[in-house]
Amino acid sequence: MKTEFAVLTGGPEDSSLYERAGACIRSGGLVAFPTETVYGLGGNGLDRTASGRIYAAKGRPSDNPLILHIARREDLLPLVKAVPSAADRLMDAFWPGPLTLIFRKNAVVPDETTGGLDTVAVRMPSHPAATAFLLAAGVPVAAPSANLSGRPSPTSAEHVRADMDGRIEMILDGGPCDIGLESTIVDVTEEVPVILRPGYIGLAALRELLGEIRVDPAVLSRPSEEIRPKAPGMKYRHYAPQAEMLLVEGPAGAVEDYIAEQCLGEETLRCGVLCSTESAPHYRARFEKAGRRLPVFPMGSLKQDEEIARHLFAALREVDRIGLDRVYTEAFRDGPLAEAIMNRLKKAAGYRIIEITGKE
Numbered sequence: 001m002k003t004e005f006a007v008l009t010g011g012p013e014d015s016s017l018y019e020r021a022g023a024c025i026r027s028g029g030l031v032a033f034p035t036e037t038v039y040g041l042g043g044n045g046l047d048r049t050a051s052g053r054i055y056a057a058k059g060r061p062s063d064n065p066l067i068l069h070i071a072r073r074e075d076l077l078p079l080v081k082a083v084p085s086a087a088d089r090l091m092d093a094f095w096p097g098p099l100t101l102i103f104r105k106n107a108v109v110p111d112e113t114t115g116g117l118d119t120v121a122v123r124m125p126s127h128p129a130a131t132a133f134l135l136a137a138g139v140p141v142a143a144p145s146a147n148l149s150g151r152p153s154p155t156s157a158e159h160v161r162a163d164m165d166g167r168i169e170m171i172l173d174g175g176p177c178d179i180g181l182e183s184t185i186v187d188v189t190e191e192v193p194v195i196l197r198p199g200y201i202g203l204a205a206l207r208e209l210l211g212e213i214r215v216d217p218a219v220l221s222r223p224s225e226e227i228r229p230k231a232p233g234m235k236y237r238h239y240a241p242q243a244e245m246l247l248v249e250g251p252a253g254a255v256e257d258y259i260a261e262q263c264l265g266e267e268t269l270r271c272g273v274l275c276s277t278e279s280a281p282h283y284r285a286r287f288e289k290a291g292r293r294l295p296v297f298p299m300g301s302l303k304q305d306e307e308i309a310r311h312l313f314a315a316l317r318e319v320d321r322i323g324l325d326r327v328y329t330e331a332f333r334d335g336p337l338a339e340a341i342m343n344r345l346k347k348a349a350g351y352r353i354i355e356i357t358g359k360e
């Protein structure tokens with residue numbers, strides 16, 4: 001299949017692209033589109049065949065349910081059995097935006113879209129291109145992140161092209177994603193709402209709004225027989241680079257020393273470092289002094305962990321592109337997005353975490 005790559009300009013000429021993309025969705029095709037979190041791989045969410053095609057294009061297990069994307073809040077009502085009051089409060093505060101809610105589903109939503117669950121995930125994105133595309137489609141659009149299963153979520157149209165060229169009808173290029181991590185998921189079907197996936201909207205903001213909220217145990221630790229994630233997708237080894245990835249925690253100075261020594265001590269494996277812009281010069285100086293040119297990927301400033309979130313998945317893709325054998329990553333514990341960033345890093349590292357002690 002030939003994949004059409006359409007660059008959005010933000011001007012009136014985009015409207016014919018949205019029309020084409022919308023028509024493509026209605027006729028059962030697949031279109032990748034930008035959102036404020038990551039790029040989505042969209043298909044008609046009420047059409048079981050389209051959902052099947054999404055799983056096939058991603059190479060994704062079909063027990064992993066899809067999120068339905070809508071452009072207007074009233075589009076939610078036909079999809080769900082009830083809208084609990086907590087959901088109303090969450091939608092008032094955070095829709096449109098990076099928040100997905102889980103509801104009891106109505107029969108119009110096919111089992112293929114929800115991986116056989118009797119619940120459905122719904123999100124109303126805030127990216128203007130997503131809104132225009134969803135309005136043009138005129139149906140709820142089922143969209144997982146537009147990566148091949150097991151690869152990092154795409155935060156640019158180039159990432160989507162790398163994974164999906166030849167597998168889908170169309171890619172809408174709206175530039176890089178602003179947030180860079182997938183939406184926060186909250187299950188509102190329970191008496192006390194439960195966070196199934198941390199994201200840009202953090203625990204503190206949710207707790208302030210709702211009072212009581214729980215965090216699914218699988219968010220905090222490695223899923224196991226005892227700890228089964230309620231979001232089926234959270235059990236898969238996600239975002240995993242081909243390289244072996246190790247997460248190093250501890251006081252900043254000690255972490256830098258440890259990672260630099262490990263990288264320089266390794267003679268056969270090609271190592272690299274994911275880090276903050278603050279610590280990057282330290283690694284570079286150490287490597288240069290040793291006469292070694294090892295790759296260092298500064299993702300953003302510790303003072304602005306939004307930058308780190310925005311660049312994290314691109315950095316993981318870069319690690320793969322240059323074919324590193326091993327990558328060390330610093331832990332990011334202090335900023336407002338720490339929960340979401342650490343959740344993705346731990347999963348990417350397959351929960352291989354090294355804790356060190358030592359100088360601050």
Ligand code: TXA
Nearest residue numbers: 037039040065119120121144145182183231232233234
């Ligand atoms: O930011 C996002 O949410 C992006 C953009 C494209 O909107 N989408 C996204 O979709 O990250 P995906 O498919 O990569 O992740 C969806 C997650 C999976 O972990 C899935 O298991 C969970 O949502 N999920 C979907 N429906 C669910 C349901 N009914 N109950 C529990 N978890 C659900």
Ligand code: MG
Nearest residue numbers: 144145153182
């Ligand atoms: Mg995904």
